Amino acid sequence: MANHRLTTLTWIFTEKFGLILLSMITFVAYARLLSPAELGVGTVIIAIVELIGLVYSSVLEDPLVRLERLEDKHISTAYWAAVLVSLASIGVISGAVMLYTPDPVLQWMTVVASLKILFTMMARVYVAQMRRSSNFRMLASRTLLGKVAGGVGGIAVALWGLGAWAVIAQALIMELVSIIVLMRADPRRIPFHIDGPILRELLRSGAPVAINALSSQTLQRGVNVVLGITAGANAVGMFNMAMRIIELPRTAIYNGLLSYALPAFSRRSAEPKRLIGIIGDSTAVSGFLLTPLFIGIALTANDLILLIFGAKWAEAIPLLQVLACTAAIGNSAMYATTALVAVNRSHLTIKAEVLTTALALALVYTLGNLYGGMAAAGALLARMLVITPLQIRGLNTAIGYSWRGFFEASYRSVIASLVMAATVLVVLPQLGLQGYLHLIGSIVIGALSYAVGYSVMHPHWPQEFKSVFTSR
Incomplete structure (x- = not known):
């Protein structure tokens, strides 16, 4: 198995x-x-x-x-x-x-x-x-x-x-x-x-999923359109440079995990306790890998942009840092929408998805002229901070997924990532590295400090993560 x-x-x-x-x-x-x-x-x-x-x-x-x-x-x-x-x-x-x-x-x-x-x-x-x-x-x-x-x-x-x-x-x-x-x-x-009744049932079950998908796509495309209207083409270019760096790994990893998660969750949809267990385990494993990845991108944003893409993209550095932190926060509830689809309760978060998308676009429209690409990055961060607790509340209503379970699944990766960030910011300047050596040093020090920090909090994590693939 x-x-x-x-x-x-x-x-x-x-x-x-x-x-x-x-x-x-x-x-x-x-x-x-x-x-x-x-x-x-x-x-x-x-x-x-x-x-x-x-x-x-x-x-x-x-x-x-x-x-x-x-x-x-x-x-x-x-x-x-x-x-x-x-x-x-x-x-x-x-x-x-x-x-x-x-x-x-x-x-x-x-x-x-x-x-x-x-x-x-x-x-x-x-x-x-x-x-x-x-x-x-x-x-x-x-x-x-x-x-x-x-x-x-x-x-x-x-x-x-x-x-x-x-x-x-x-x-x-x-x-x-x-x-x-x-x-x-x-x-x-x-x-x-x-078959008319079957078609109606499929449409009834799928409509909330489609609305959520439409909301997400409207957000991704709408931010660029509104930013272009208010801040101009240069701001859109800088924002898309930063967004592209985040989206390439996130799209591959998220889509892969969620493609596997839906059928796995659906098989357990009639057993809430087992479903809650696999959501928590999946969140813990994903957070272990993804949270330090995105925090690491924020830490190395300066080197990534200047060394790989050149100084003309320097304005994208703070945007990349904000977007990376936004992605790190999103890891904590990445399975919420999929779990709600599995139990046919995705309608619980439709209003939240639509309203937070409208909020983000309104923020870009209001602040784009003043802050350029940072208005778009900040709007996505604000939306993530609002939608995440609403998604967890929806899970709680649907299957009883508690706030305690939410924090238990995520707190170790978050704390270890903060330890990693502090270590890199304190230690790396003392080494006097420049250029690609500075980037490599950041990655090595970050990976080692994260591994040590996580292992101190959870010494038996390899055995527990392996059990995700062999139990439940």
């Missing part, structure tokens, strides 16, 4: 980190082959399409994963409902873009890009089944194959001088290859049948 779980997690993280590496390669290629305007047009079109697909996916996929028993009628209902709503969306998008712009190139780009919604939605039932069966090897394989094919296709289109079509080609090829791989792995014929 332990080996199976470790193998599952290995495939999850192979997928997530592989995607990041491939994304970096294609982004560098596009930066050289496309103009900023071409890259911007393609990115905006795909972002709109992906936002629509994300909302639909959230409505169907997670409810399918958490079902106690997945039957053929659930699969056929979800699949054909997804196909029909995708085709309708393509029609609406096509009509809207014809009215919005007279430019035939933009019209065709948007219409073609909207096909991505269909490919994405067709994959939902296959992905849900594989998540339920922990077949993350196939999920990783299809995503990586799609990403490689999409990257090669997109770069080829860019080399042919077709500009923004490269971004659209990459996205479409990736999704098309992904759905082909999934269908070949599960070559069943899905009969055309939509």
Whole structure:
């Protein structure tokens, strides 16, 4: 059992980190082959399409994963409902873009890009089944194959001088290859049948998840838009530089852990005590790894920015520090939304998600002109400080997850990370290191002091963390 779980997690993280590496390669290629305007047009079109697909996916996929028993009628209902709503969306998008712009190139780009919604939605039932069966090897394989094919296709289109079509080609090829791989792995014929009561139940269960996902995506995209309106392009550039450094590791690690967590939590949804136990254990293990990582990024922000990206990005240093601390705080409740989905109580935090997103955007709008990128970083920190206790309160209402359990799962990693920060700030200046040696010294001293601090508080942590994979 332990080996199976470790193998599952290995495939999850192979997928997530592989995607990041491939994304970096294609982004560098596009930066050289496309103009900023071409890259911007393609990115905006795909972002709109992906936002629509994300909302639909959230409505169907997670409810399918958490079902106690997945039957053929659930699969056929979800699949054909997804196909029909995708085709309708393509029609609406096509009509809207014809009215919005007279430019035939933009019209065709948007219409073609909207096909991505269909490919994405067709994959939902296959992905849900594989998540339920922990077949993350196939999920990783299809995503990586799609990403490689999409990257090669997109770069080829860019080399042919077709500009923004490269971004659209990459996205479409990736999704098309992904759905082909999934269908070949599960070559069943899905009969055309939509069961009304089942569809209503899926929509009822998935609507809160979709609203939460929409709130999150609105926050990520809205902050940049509002910051650009109030503070200008330079502030947006600095903020995105800092945000990119945080998002690359966080996206890979969080998405990997949460992909594994939902089916694991769902299997224990009828046993609150066991569910509370695995949430606490998972939070402790994740915090052990992630809290010092983000605090470490805050400590080394100066070296990371100046040594790797250059002095022109110096304004991003304090933004990176604030965003890293925000991510560290978020570790303490990173499983809250997933756990609420597992017990079908995600509606408990919908208002909090929407209101805190509105609060963050309002702060950026109000303070962006005065503080630039720091207004956006500060707004995200303020939102995190508000939403975290509200998420824990939602968990408490849903399954009885107590504040004591919340603190017990997180306090060791937080204290050890603060010890690490204090040690680095006190010891490192005494060594007189410069440049990359200063960065390496920070990492080594930080890692050693964190390991010692955590081990003093919890000497038997290796055995306890191993038990996470062998019990409950």
